[in-house]
């Protein structure tokens with residue numbers, strides 16, 4: 001019988017170790033714990049080890065020197081298989097690094113060699129209620145400096161994305177969200193955090209805790225995990241799918257990375273993944289009533305549908321779809337001066353002067369990353385275009401521009417979506433600029449596959 005696994009994620013200091021220690025003290029199960037921390041000194045491992053030695057004596061294995069998800073991908077599999085061969089236990093908890101991406105870790109237990117002895121039960125993300133509220137819910141212009149002169153940074157040689165992005169990725173890819181440190185927020189603030197999390201991640205169950213106090217059943221043997229559902233569950237992704245479905249299009253279609261096939265679904269993720277058709281995977285679109293706010297704006301010829309979740313605390317989900325490229329500098333200036341209350345924005349951008357590159361824009365709290373995550377199919381030879389299009393019959397295709405388009409999801413709190421749309425429209429090329437030489441624009445956007453450029457909002461860096 002395979003051993004069930006719970007993967008525990010959450011930002012540094014959110015309370016993962018506290019929760020884990022409480023779990024180990026409150027259950028008779030034979031739990032092995034694998035702790036991964038970035039950095040040489042593995043304080044958490046020592047802590048858990050000391051605790052567990054005193055209580056039940058569970059095994060603790062510490063993975064050091066880096067992050068499970070990227071550099072130690074193979075090592076994680078090897079470690080857990082070695083653990084399974086050499087020790088006797090009936091449950092495994094992996095405490096992931098505070099800056100790790102959960103999806104690659106989860107995939108190792110589903111498709112990797114660790115999928116044999118193990119069975120992934122759930123991915124649990126611990127959120128620090130106080131910090132989450134301050135970062136994503138409280139934002140007001142009073143707390144921010146004057147808009148800076150836009151100054152994109154990058155390309156980022158490390159290929160790394162902003163921290164806020166990773167934090168929200170942990171929220172967006174999980175089965176259970178534990179809102180911890182609720183003693184540090186008011187009831188109203190706690191409710192706002194819960195409402196925001198439910199919008200960012202409509203599929204996960206959300207529970208609130210102080211010092212990670214939860215019944216063991218909430219964390220063990222929940223059988224919540226479903227890889228495909230988890231991969232498609234982010235609120236921004238659902239909004240894009242729903243918007244595309246309404247117009248009978250393929251919203252998260254695949255682009256091709258030069259040469260090799262690369263499944264790309266607009267999530268800005270640098271890891272390779274299975275080639276599947278994300279649009280038709282199982283997921284529901286029931287995140288509220290939907291209505292149309294009217295026709296196209298300005299010079300755009302795109303849709304203008306708004307998708308609303310239940311409007312609690314002014315939280316709104318919207319989509320922006322245009323088939324006209326952004327002016328690179330106007331877009332950068334806009335990204336450096338985003339409206340207060342914007343929580344999350346993500347999706348594909350078409351930027352003039354980057355006719356090959358499908359660029360994923362991702363905003364999470366304070367900065368926007370622009371990353372080349374694929375190649376527009378329209379930039380290939382006729383023959384290859386035909387080949388790719390046969391494989392994606394729902395792909396929305398413009399006679400002149402092919403699959404080039406901008407399709408963004410926006411999640412905000414108390415923001416004027418119409419104004420935001422109008423400002424985005426102001427970043428699109430004018431009719432005159434459409435006729436100009438686009439390569440003449442000064443252009444900070446990235447060019448190479450996987451290359452990332454970051455634009456800070458309000459001059460702050462997280």
Ligand SMILES: Nc1nc2c(ncn2[C@@H]2O[C@H](COP(=O)(O)OP(=O)(O)OP(=O)(O)O)[C@@H](O)[C@H]2O)c(=O)[nH]1
Nearest residue numbers: 011012013014015016017018044098180181210211
């Ligand atoms: N006030 C308050 N403090 C908490 C709570 N939960 C944990 N803490 C404290 O927050 C600090 C960080 O908790 P940890 O459990 O070490 O957090 P972690 O997520 O394991 O941190 P890393 O291992 O650094 O990623 C510790 O000092 C805990 O005692 C809580 O609900 N309320």
